Amino acid sequence: MSRKKLATVWLGGCSGCHMSLLDIDERILEVAKLADIVKCPVVDGKELPEVDITLVEGAVTSDEHLEEILHIRKQSKILVALGDCAVMTNVTGMRNYFELDDCLNTAYKTAISNDGQGEMPASPFVMHLNQKVVPLQEVVHVDHVIPGCPPDANTIFYVLSELLNNRIPDLSDVKKLHYG
Amino acid sequence: MTTITIQVNGKQLATEPDKTILEVCRANDIEILTMCHLKGVMDVGACRLCLVEIEGINKLLSACTTKVAANMVIRTDTERIKKYQRITTELFFAERNHVCSVCVANGKCELQQLGYKVGMDHIRYPFLYPKCELDSSHAWYVIDHNRCIMCTRCVRVCNEVEGAHNWDVMNRGTQVRVISDFNSPWGESVTCTSCGKCVHACPTGAIWPKAIVQGQLEKKPGIINELVEKRKMKL
Numbered sequence: 001m002s003r004k005k006l007a008t009v010w011l012g013g014c015s016g017c018h019m020s021l022l023d024i025d026e027r028i029l030e031v032a033k034l035a036d037i038v039k040c041p042v043v044d045g046k047e048l049p050e051v052d053i054t055l056v057e058g059a060v061t062s063d064e065h066l067e068e069i070l071h072i073r074k075q076s077k078i079l080v081a082l083g084d085c086a087v088m089t090n091v092t093g094m095r096n097y098f099e100l101d102d103c104l105n106t107a108y109k110t111a112i113s114n115d116g117q118g119e120m121p122a123s124p125f126v127m128h129l130n131q132k133v134v135p136l137q138e139v140v141h142v143d144h145v146i147p148g149c150p151p152d153a154n155t156i157f158y159v160l161s162e163l164l165n166n167r168i169p170d171l172s173d174v175k176k177l178h179y180g
Numbered sequence: 181m182t183t184i185t186i187q188v189n190g191k192q193l194a195t196e197p198d199k200t201i202l203e204v205c206r207a208n209d210i211e212i213l214t215m216c217h218l219k220g221v222m223d224v225g226a227c228r229l230c231l232v233e234i235e236g237i238n239k240l241l242s243a244c245t246t247k248v249a250a251n252m253v254i255r256t257d258t259e260r261i262k263k264y265q266r267i268t269t270e271l272f273f274a275e276r277n278h279v280c281s282v283c284v285a286n287g288k289c290e291l292q293q294l295g296y297k298v299g300m301d302h303i304r305y306p307f308l309y310p311k312c313e314l315d316s317s318h319a320w321y322v323i324d325h326n327r328c329i330m331c332t333r334c335v336r337v338c339n340e341v342e343g344a345h346n347w348d349v350m351n352r353g354t355q356v357r358v359i360s361d362f363n364s365p366w367g368e369s370v371t372c373t374s375c376g377k378c379v380h381a382c383p384t385g386a387i388w389p390k391a392i393v394q395g396q397l398e399k400k401p402g403i404i405n406e407l408v409e410k411r412k413m414k415l
Contacts, residue, residue: 081302087301094279096307149280172299179280
């Protein structure tokens with residue numbers, strides 16, 4: 001069996017899903033036997049090459065994320081939404097209950113902890129947040145999902161090993177499903 | 181006592197008439213999913229999870245509000261029913277804020293359990309993100325309408341078991357809300373006895389005690405029926 005190329009990407013999330021990915025512990029060696037991890041937020045910042053499997057953490061919150069996820073979809077044979085934010089927006093999507101400007105003002109200006117000296121970041125290099133946060137499935141086709149906040153390490157490993165061995169993972173069972 | 185025979189999933193069952201399909205199935209270890217059913221209070225058929233197929237009837241009927249009849253042929257496990265259960269569950273999640281990770285009921289929630297049971301791995305419908313209030317005016321309890329699924333278990337338990345009728349329902353559609361008295365803050369209620377039955381009746385993190393922190397919520401919906409049964413005893 002030829003070695004597969006595996007990538008993991010971090011969009012609008014808290015990195016908890018990647019921490020959970022690391023929680024597969026020594027089983028990462030089994031993954032390494034079958035795949036090369038070609039991109040990962042803790043490794044480097046290269047542009048995503050063509051890959052077999054991409055795990056995407058986080059929801060689409062900004063113009064940058066949207067561009068990134070469209071590129072990821074183009075480059076990946078299998079796209080896996082990793083974690084509740086990617087699957088159903090979760091905590092990231094809780095700002096959808098409010099206006100974007102209200103959220104930004106509260107975070108950067110009017111919060112008490114800013115002592116009245118807060119400023120809105122205005123650098124052209126800072127990404128622009130979209131009005132609403134959307135899950136991956138709303139902008140691209142998602143092949144598999146791993147819900148959970150964070151997803152269980154065993155579930156992540158199960159999905160990975162199934163995909164790396166050319167099988168289709170099935171989560172429709174109480175023990176593997178998990179949200180929150 | 182008369183006995184009738186019905187057939188559930190190809191199995192013959194002998195039962196008394198005047199029972200609901202749900203009661204008979206539960207008594208015979210046939211699983212039927214429910215959210216709005218709470219043993220001890222009246223059934224209203226609100227959640228539509230207990231839908232069953234009955235031979236000769238085109239519509240799916242709710243098991244909790246349909247009485248058994250002689251020679252009824254019932255199916256609870258068809259693909260059609262499973263499909264609707266999954267749709268109903270997803271719509272519950274999409275309707276309001278059901279972000280498990282920041283919910284007081286995380287891990288102890290009947291809605292979360294339901295999601296696992298129907299194998300819901302993602303939600304196919306757009307989220308509505310309605311503006312819902314959180315009322316913490318009561319001295320001991322909080323009602324967070326974001327988590328409410330309108331099962332009305334609190335309404336029924338307050339009316340039928342406590343006899344206070346603090347809770348009721350206002351509006352329709354996405355505007356529907358559980359209200360205290362005539363839509364006033366819970367803490368100002370003149371009918372609420374602070375008995376806490378609604379807290380235990382609530383299947384999600386919509387009603388909870390202030391003394392609880394996340395993940396430590398322990399609800400005992402079983403105490404409602406226990407209370408009802410004990411009251412029937414002639415001591």
